[in-house]
Amino acid sequence: DGGITQSPKYLFRKEGQNVTLSCEQNLNHDAMYWYRQDPGQGLRLIYYSQIVNDFQKGDIAEGYSVSREKKESFPLTVTSAQKNPTAFYLCASSIDGEGKHFGAGTRLSVL
Amino acid sequence: EDQVTQSPEALRLQEGESSSLNCSYTVSGLRGLFWYRQDPGKGPEFLFTLYSAGEEKEKERLKATLTKKESFLHITAPKPEDSATYLCASLIQGAQKLVFGQGTRLTINP
Numbered sequence: 001d002g003g004i005t006q007s008p009k010y011l012f013r014k015e016g017q018n019v020t021l022s023c024e025q026n027l028n029h030d031a032m033y034w035y036r037q038d039p040g041q042g043l044r045l046i047y048y049s050q051i052v053n054d055f056q057k058g059d060i061a062e063g064y065s066v067s068r069e070k071k072e073s074f075p076l077t078v079t080s081a082q083k084n085p086t087a088f089y090l091c092a093s094s095i096d097g098e099g100k101h102f103g104a105g106t107r108l109s110v111l
Numbered sequence: 112e113d114q115v116t117q118s119p120e121a122l123r124l125q126e127g128e129s130s131s132l133n134c135s136y137t138v139s140g141l142r143g144l145f146w147y148r149q150d151p152g153k154g155p156e157f158l159f160t161l162y163s164a165g166e167e168k169e170k171e172r173l174k175a176t177l178t179k180k181e182s183f184l185h186i187t188a189p190k191p192e193d194s195a196t197y198l199c200a201s202l203i204q205g206a207q208k209l210v211f212g213q214g215t216r217l218t219i220n221p
Contacts, residue, residue: 103154
């Protein structure tokens with residue numbers, strides 16, 4: 001079955017540490033997205049990529065970085081510059097912005 | 112500024128008690144209005160896309176409608192398994208990103 005796989009499901013970050021969240025899709029979608037979800041708030045866009053080797057900042061990109069070396073993969077790094085990283089992170093993919101498919105999410109907490 | 116607002120924040124119903132969730136949007140140009148269902152600790156599950164005012168879509172006990180300023184998600188005779196957070200989002204003309212509302216947390220009591 002086609003879909004989006006996020007790993008790990010749970011992740012803990014120590015102060016000053018960078019951590020990387022994985023997102024892999026086998027839907028053959030060109031566009032991929034990273035969202036952050038905080039309790040009681042809507043999803044906020046961190047970064048998105050419409051094609052391999054190209055990506056754009058979303059609304060809350062500070063403290064995050066991404067790469068898009070392969071069509072199937074769009075990893076997100078939460079850097080030490082992100083002072084409030086505790087959240088639920090969601091990866092999504094789509095064709096032409098329509099009917100976005102989401103992964104199961106990664107819950108990041110700070111130790 | 113493009114904005115999507117959902118109401119109410121939370122809704123508790125008895126099994127079989129029909130109701131509606133509201134999604135108001137103020138965007139520069141709507142390309143599509145999306146509804147999702149999200150269960151606790153999981154990613155959103157796509158339900159519907161609406162493209163133009165007057166359009167309606169149905170799936171089991173859910174029906175989504177769209178006007179020029181808002182969308183409604185009508186739930187008819189709900190069951191406990193319909194309990195979830197329902198998210199709406201707008202896709203803006205010329206953009207590749209969705210603008211999400213904060214969600215409505217729906218609880219159906221047996």
